[in-house]
Amino acid sequence: MDNADNLFHPSLAAALIKLDPEDGEQIVEYFKTHALLTREKALLQASVRDQKKLLVENGKLKKDIEELKTQLQEKQRRRTAKALYSQAPPTPTQSPAPTTPVNPPPSPAEATAAVPTNRPPPSHERGDRQSRRRRGERKVRPSSDSLSLGAEPQVDVSRLDLRIGRILGVRRHLLAEAMLVQEVDVGESAPRTVVSGLGGKTNLEELQGGLAVLLCNVKACKIRGVVSQARLLLCVTTDDCIELLAPPTGSTPGDRVTFLNYPGEPDRELQSKQRVWELLQPDLQVDGRGVANYKGCGFEVKGKGLCRAPSLTNCIIR
Structure with missing residues (x-):
């Protein structure tokens, strides 16, 4: 216990024995033991740190x-x-050249025929090339179909995946009173969650069970803590009157909305950097008869009719 004696001051031990003659010595021994264990623990922790440091250095040396x-x-x-x-x-x-010719020399006609056909271009062609080089121009090459394969796809309404959906449930957004959260069946195995700006414009009872037109190939995004997986198409006037775009009678969840003048399959997912929706949205409108159209071509559900605004006319679709 020599090390413990050094750690525990003698005057402190004498004071404890004086205060408690019966158990003072046991208390002093307890403190000495505790001090010794604390010191051993500190030494052990220092040893572990050194060992870890050595392992790191060994790994670096091995790599070198x-x-x-x-x-x-x-x-x-x-x-x-x-x-x-x-x-x-x-x-x-x-x-080395052969001392005697193996074959007889060619005749003049054969020598003329043996002249290569890839003669150098005429002097005026060489002059044109040199003048182009001096001007920094290049000869224009004919375009080929293979070069057009990497071109950007055309931006029109056929790239939008528009489907009919039925609103199964609707509730107000907990963090934004002006927003609603809908659960919408679009003909898939599970409904999609959609966040829309209809909070102060429509009664919840009017939306429950109704049909709507949804943009389904937008990238899912979180809106005030709720992930929105599609976009409801709304008819909006200049004085901020809002209605849901209504599908034709007889439509069912999952029906595609197509455009007669713009055939083609939609994108799997609209890329935000291409801004397809932002480029197309100004041309999505409701005409004077209340029919939704893109550049005059109606929103059509094949065999069932056209999509319309319930009561609004001459407004935009967003």
């Missing part, structure tokens, strides 16, 4: 050794290749 080994192997390969190249016999530059 591997890099040096790789460099030495590469130098050895280069040295071997250089030695083999220096020992290779030189390639003869010209074969």
